[in-house]
Amino acid sequence: MMKKLSVPALLLTLGLTGKAWVPVESSSSGSSAPGWDIGSGAVHFERLCAGCHGSDGLALEGEGPPLAGSSWVAGPETRLIRIVMHGVRGPIQVGDEIHDREMPGFGPRLSDDEMASLLSFVRSRWGQPGAPITAETVRRVRAAAGKRTRYWTVEELRATP
Numbered sequence: 001m002m003k004k005l006s007v008p009a010l011l012l013t014l015g016l017t018g019k020a021w022v023p024v025e026s027s028s029s030g031s032s033a034p035g036w037d038i039g040s041g042a043v044h045f046e047r048l049c050a051g052c053h054g055s056d057g058l059a060l061e062g063e064g065p066p067l068a069g070s071s072w073v074a075g076p077e078t079r080l081i082r083i084v085m086h087g088v089r090g091p092i093q094v095g096d097e098i099h100d101r102e103m104p105g106f107g108p109r110l111s112d113d114e115m116a117s118l119l120s121f122v123r124s125r126w127g128q129p130g131a132p133i134t135a136e137t138v139r140r141v142r143a144a145a146g147k148r149t150r151y152w153t154v155e156e157l158r159a160t161p
């Protein structure tokens with residue numbers, strides 16, 4: 001005879017481990033907006049970013065600049081959102097080095113929630129662990145940019161509040 005599994009105990013275990021990855025639960029309004037979720041952010045990072053920036057954020061030879069130690073990652077959140085949403089091109093200083101290439105934007109491929117999770121993961125790993133980026137901030141930056149598709153330059157990023 002099989003021993004019967006205690007379903008409530010199992011659910012409790014799953015619920016607890018699940019919670020570790022979901023710091024902000026959906027509100028009582030019944031909406032499904034989860035805020036941000038670093039667990040899925042890590043998955044998006046591997047899928048979309050690691051090919052150039054490296055899983056360890058140290059960059060792959062000849063592809064992207066490093067994220068580890070970058071002031072663009074630790075600096076103002078709206079700049080980081082703009083870079084990843086619309087892309088960036090031209091000279092950009094990261095650490096002691098100047099890079100002069102281009103990176104495509106990922107805005108059309110990620111919802112506000114997904115972008116928030118991705119960037120919260122990036123910040124928690126290489127920038128500001130205590131300062132996650134919310135879906136609401138991503139939504140505001142997306143709305144302010146309107147239909148923009150052009151990549152940003154560093155001068156434009158610095159000039160845009």
Ligand code: HEC
Nearest residue numbers: 048049052064065066070072088089090099100101102103
């Ligand atoms: C095709 C390769 C490629 C992919 C994929 C890519 N990047 Fe980049 N990224 C670059 C390059 C190249 C630059 C520098 C662009 C320049 O010289 O102006 C850059 C610059 C950056 C910067 C600013 C400089 C720095 O190193 O801090 C950030 C932040 C960044 N990328 C984040 C991301 C994130 C997050 C993703 C995934 C959503 C991503 N990138 C995907 C190539 C890539």
